[in-house]
Amino acid sequence: MLRLYNTLSRSIEEFVPLEPGKAGMYCCGPTVYNYAHIGNLRTYVFEDILRRTLRFNGFTPFHVMNITDVGHLESDADEGEDKMEKGARREGLDVWQLARKYEQAWLDDMARLNIERPEVICRATEHVQDMIELVERLLERGYAYAANDAIYFDTSKFSDYAKLARLDLRGLQAGAGGRVQLTGEKRHPNDFALWFTNRPRHIMQWESPWGRGYPGWHIECSAMSMKYLGPTFDIHCGGVDHIPVHHTNEIAQSEGATGQPFVRYWLHGEWLLIGSEKMSKSTENFLTLASLAEKGFDPLAYRYLCLQAHYRSELRFTLDALEAAQNGLRRVYSASPERETLNDPSAFADARAEVLAALNDDLNVPQVVGLLNRYGSHRLWLEFDHVLGLDIAGRTAPDRGELPAEVAALIERRNAARRERNWAESDRLRDELIAMGYEVGDGPTGTTVRKRPV
RNA sequence: GGCGCCGUACCCAAGUGGCUAAGGGAGAGGUCUGCAAAACCUUUAUUCAGCGGUUCGAUUCCGCUCGGCGCCUCCA
Numbered sequence: 105m106l107r108l109y110n111t112l113s114r115s116i117e118e119f120v121p122l123e124p125g126k127a128g129m130y131c132c133g134p135t136v137y138n139y140a141h142i143g144n145l146r147t148y149v150f151e152d153i154l155r156r157t158l159r160f161n162g163f164t165p166f167h168v169m170n171i172t173d174v175g176h177l178e179s180d181a182d183e184g185e186d187k188m189e190k191g192a193r194r195e196g197l198d199v200w201q202l203a204r205k206y207e208q209a210w211l212d213d214m215a216r217l218n219i220e221r222p223e224v225i226c227r228a229t230e231h232v233q234d235m236i237e238l239v240e241r242l243l244e245r246g247y248a249y250a251a252n253d254a255i256y257f258d259t260s261k262f263s264d265y266a267k268l269a270r271l272d273l274r275g276l277q278a279g280a281g282g283r284v285q286l287t288g289e290k291r292h293p294n295d296f297a298l299w300f301t302n303r304p305r306h307i308m309q310w311e312s313p314w315g316r317g318y319p320g321w322h323i324e325c326s327a328m329s330m331k332y333l334g335p336t337f338d339i340h341c342g343g344v345d346h347i348p349v350h351h352t353n354e355i356a357q358s359e360g361a362t363g364q365p366f367v368r369y370w371l372h373g374e375w376l377l378i379g380s381e382k383m384s385k386s387t388e389n390f391l392t393l394a395s396l397a398e399k400g401f402d403p404l405a406y407r408y409l410c411l412q413a414h415y416r417s418e419l420r421f422t423l424d425a426l427e428a429a430q431n432g433l434r435r436v437y438s439a440s441p442e443r444e445t446l447n448d449p450s451a452f453a454d455a456r457a458e459v460l461a462a463l464n465d466d467l468n469v470p471q472v473v474g475l476l477n478r479y480g481s482h483r484l485w486l487e488f489d490h491v492l493g494l495d496i497a498g499r500t501a502p503d504r505g506e507l508p509a510e511v512a513a514l515i516e517r518r519n520a521a522r523r524e525r526n527w528a529e530s531d532r533l534r535d536e537l538i539a540m541g542y543e544v545g546d547g548p549t550g551t552t553v554r555k556r557p558v
Numbered sequence: 559g560g561c562g563c564c565g566u567a568c569c570c571a572a573g574u575g576g577c578u579a580a581g582g583g584a585g586a587g588g589u590c591u592g593c594a595a596a597a598c599c600u601u602u603a604u605u606c607a608g609c610g611g612u613u614c615g616a617u618u619c620c621g622c623u624c625g626g627c628g629c630c631u632c633c634a
Contacts, residue, residue, distance in 0.1 A: 132634075140634085147634040176632075187632070271630080272560055321632085343634030348561090373634065380626065384633070412571060412582065418564075418627080425570045428583035435582090438596070470572050474581035527592060534594080545596050
């Protein structure tokens, strides 16, 4: 039985899908105006673990993820500058080129982290018509009103508005340093734009029944998730930051349009911290996967680090912690299949059940990893690598390709030196091989050389 | 101003109202080795920020204090 923490109820619930054997999930994807940082990536790793866990439990996931390639204003304030436009100017590209460039960079990062590709990856710019239709329905049903600068969602018409985030709307308005307030032509402070109009300086614009304009930043997720998954679907994921605004607004506009419950299980991933603070683009205290690779780290070492903390806990990232993860992963890869510790079928079955119970307890992957390390069974690691995604089978395969001729020659020279007990020359050649990324070991059965797995 | 989270060994990090407080890394010792590396074995918190309370019993529940942080605004 798979149990998941549902933000909606603030409790752990048994996962029962709408349709037996299936699991529909929608996860908020990247805004493609810059590289993703490893904090963003942590959330995608969590979502990947979730989809793999669903499948491990016999559910067939149908996973939808969006690409936000539509520009949005930096803030609700009228004069905010759009991130896409800002990025395009920075790089001397047009906004469309910029979006494609960072979409590809993001896909590359996902692949390097061994994150499975969702069944649907959808671009906001290719679903503008769906968004327009959704806004029309909201207008028809009286949940939206047209002003000069935008079509707004009327939060006063939606009684459950604060449900997900358990917002204290009155409290929000009382303080917040004046940040929650009436801007533009909104009727209520919490109202939000569904479709912007009369903003001639904005580059990305589309025709609509209300004139040229562009979508508000929440509407794409409602339009695309319901298009591919139906008005009600199983799981919606994202970072914890999305609870109070983005997901709250998604629920309002989706349920307002359909009159049906939107999402059954809401799951949110916690922050990656750096220097005890949230990793964030705006404060520039962030790292990319590429920058870690430059420092010699394997992307899967970062994945392994993520797996050692629970998705609902903040993870304090340091290079030391990453190095510890990489060292630990190296040992997982070098565990010898010949020394299997769980040969007895019933012992294996018991261990498997114990690990699965930990996994199904709201994805307690740190517990899973702990148990796998304790059992030290190669078979059990391989079994759960379907969920962990550490490519253990690939990295431990004995036939990792022929050694390059250059390497083979060095080994031959070293063997000759060793036969002559020329230790100085032998050690020098060994250092050379190590520098080239190989592990060199002299044992009773001779010398073994292999590429370092991590 | 409102809402909320966290504080477990040198580092990262699970966990529980009562069995030895997981696991990984690092450190220390050992086996092996020409020396190493890798691997393997052993070892490292009488204690869970502090102080009170509830309880037969609390690290785990409650309260307070100290310290760190998040959201309410674009944000994974």
